[in-house]
Each structure stands twice: as C-alpha cells, then as structure tokens.
Amino acid sequence: MFIIAGLGNPSREYEKTRHNVGFEAIDLLADKLLVNLTDKKHRACCGIGMIGTEKVILSKPQTYMNLSGESIGSMADYYKVEPDHIIVICDDINLEEGQLRIRAKGSAGGHNGLKSIINHLGSQEFLRIRVGVGEKPKEMDLADYVLGRFPKAQEALMEDAYKAAAEASIMVVEDGADAAMNLYNRKK
Template sequence: MYLIAGLGNPTREYEKTRHNVGFEAIDILADKAGTTVTDKKHKALYGKGYIGGQKVILAKPQTYMNLSGESIREIADFYKIEPENIIILCDDINLSEGQLRIRLKGSAGGHNGLKNIISHLGTQEFPRIRIGVGEKPRGMDLADYVLGRFPKEQQAAMEEAYRDAAEAACMMIEDGADAAMNHYNRKNKENS
C-alpha cells in the first residue's frame, strides 16, 4: 500500500496558489486511481483507489502547510505504511515553473512542509516529487510569493506539470522509482 500526499493549504483562499501545486496534482491522480479525495479523516481529505494494481491512499493534509507531518504521520500509522511507500508532492522555488525533480530521500531544502514531515516521521528517507514554481522575485517576501497565483502565461505549463507529477507518481508505483527518476529528471535537463 502507498500513501501519496499532495501538500498545500486548505480553504478557498489558497486555491491555485504556488504552495498548493501538490493539491492540484492529487486531483489528477484521483482520476487515475478511480477515486475522489473528499473523505475527511486523519486531518486530511483523502480517498482510496488503485494504481498499477497497488492500493493507494491519496491525501491532501488540511493542517496547513507547516504542519503537514501531523496528518502524514497519522495516516501512515493507521494504515501501517512505511516511509519508502509515502510519496510527497510539493512546490519548489528552486526549480523553474513546471519542472519536476524526483528524489527518494533528502533534506527539506528549506520547505517547511517537508521539514514537518521529516520531524513527524523521524526520517528523511521518503520519496518526493518536487514541482517547480519558479524563483521568487528579488525583494519579494517568500510567503507572499508562494501564496500568490501563477500569471496567465504560466498556467498552461503548470497544468502540464500537474499531469506530469501525477504520471511520475504512477510510474514510481508501476515501474519503480528509478524509472520515474530517469524519465522525469532527464526530461527536465533536456528542456533546460
């Protein structure tokens, strides 16, 4: 069994912001897994489905970004899911808009949601798919940037990134993480 969690902030106020790209990718994954992410439990909206014959729990933690680990830990404990089967989808300001980077482990890299998950799981060894939202403009407050929305000219690239992130998560489950990393991490290099 896998847990795939998209990070973001709850409430309409934060919909479509840079910080909520994980939620957007989860919505696309829900279609692929034949479920909806609308049940409320474990401090999250969640749904159960199948990807590549594997049972998956899809989750959108409702704790706000900086406390995402509370929900992730609760779900992982309840369903007895090991960290290596927890895939996190989140934003990354160090990647250009729409670029993906898949890692099997690593530090939080300054991302407070990942930092909280690492704290609650007690390990950095869980896969994550980082979705690039672009670097914040000089002089702009980081919170204002990540809680801002994408300009019209970037929206099509971001929609493609959400689909790619969902496909990458499926590939990690169906073909293994190495296949997904080889495909998506290389695709980024070719496009840069």
C-alpha cells in the same frame, strides 16, 4: 500500500497558488484513478484507489503546509506504511516553473512542509516529487510569493506539470523510483 500526498493549504483563498501545486496534482491523479477524495480522516481529504495491483491512499492534508507532517504521520502510523512507501508532491522555488525533480530521500531543503513530515515520520526516506514554481523576485517576501498565483501565461505550463507529477507518482508505484527519476529528472 502507498500513501501519495499532495501538499498545500486548505480553503478557497489558497486555490491555484504556488504552494498548492501538490493539491492540484493529487486532484488530477484522483480523477485519473477514479478516487473520491471525500473521506475526512487523519486531518486530510483522502480516498483509496488502486495503481495496478497496489492499493494507494491519495491525501490532501488539511493542516496547512507547515504542519503537513501531523496528517501524513498519523496516516502512516494508522495504515502501517513505511516512509519508503510515501510519495509527497510539493512546490519548489529552486526549480524553473513546470520542471519536476524526483528524489527518493533527502533533507527538507528549506521547505517547511517537508520539514514537518521528516519530524513526524522520524525519517527522510520518503520520496518527493518537487514541482518547480520558479525563483521568487529578490524584492518579494517568500510567503507572499508562494501564496501568490501564477501569471496567466504560465497556467498551461503548470497544468502540464501537475499532469506530469500525477503520472510520475503512478510510475513510481508501478515501475519504481529509479524509472521515474530517469524519465522526469531532465532539464527542460
């Protein structure tokens, strides 16, 4: 069993913001796998589906970004899922818009959502699919930037990135992290 969690902030005011790229990818993945994200458990909107013969739980934590670990940690404890069977999709300001970077483990890299997950799992051994949202302008506050929306000109690029993140998570489950990293960790 795998948990695939997309990070973001709940409520309409945060829809389509840079911080919500994880939610966008999970919505596409849920559509592809015919999973309804209607269960409200572990402080998340979630649903259970299959990728090949592997059961997967798709999750959109409703705890707000900085407390994502509360939801994911609770889910991992309840379903007895080890960190190496958790996939987290999140934004990354250190990557160009639309670029993906997959890592099997590592630090939070300054991302508060990942920091919360590490704290609640007690491990850095979970896989991350980072979706690039671009570097913030020097004069702009980081919170304002990640809670802002993409310009119209970047919307199609980001839609492609959400689809790629969803496909990458399927590949991780079916073929392993190395296969997904080899395919997706390329510069555009």
